[in-house]
Amino acid sequence: MGGGYKLHIVGEGEAKKRLLDKIKKENIKNVIIKPFTEKIEKEYLSASIYVMTSYFEGLPMSLLEASSFALPCIAFDINSGPSDIIEDEKSGFLVKDGDLGKFALKLKLLMNDSNLRKNMGEKAKELIKLKFSKEAVFKKWQENLS
Secondary structure (H helix, E strand, O other): OOOOOOEEEEOOOOOHHHHHHHHHHHOOOOEEEEOOOOOHHHHHHOOOOEEEOOOOOOOOHHHHHHHHOOOOEEEEEOOOOHHHHOOEOOOEEEEEOOOHHHHHHHHHHHHHOHHHHHHHHHHHHHHHHHHHOHHHHHHHHHHHHO
16 A cells, blocks of 8 residues: 555544553554644645545535645545535545445555645645635525525
8 A cells, every 4th residue: 555644633523532542552653643723724735645534524625625725535425524525536425324344445545645745736626616606606506596
């Protein structure tokens, strides 16, 4: 598998202590937990792939942000959110909720294929601009008011 990858988890939350305990217990070396930051764009710019494992999201801003930085994304196809942003197999991967095996396979696929990451990332950025730019949203509002 593509060597040199590190998992960066950015933010705070109730799972932080559990994650730190698991990292210590399993002696995992390639996971870095970082505190919440106002300068999240720095994290996106240094990333290769964005992975979202949420069980519930409304409109996941982190997926929108990651896509706008041309990152291919992988997320579970939960009831709402990711499917509004990720076009499966084109701008990233949507995986059936709870299918950890397939999630891991899709992540490995992206990790091992720089052209796929680049192409999906470019498509993600293009789709975000097309669907979620100020102009696109304003146009939708105008259409709905008519």
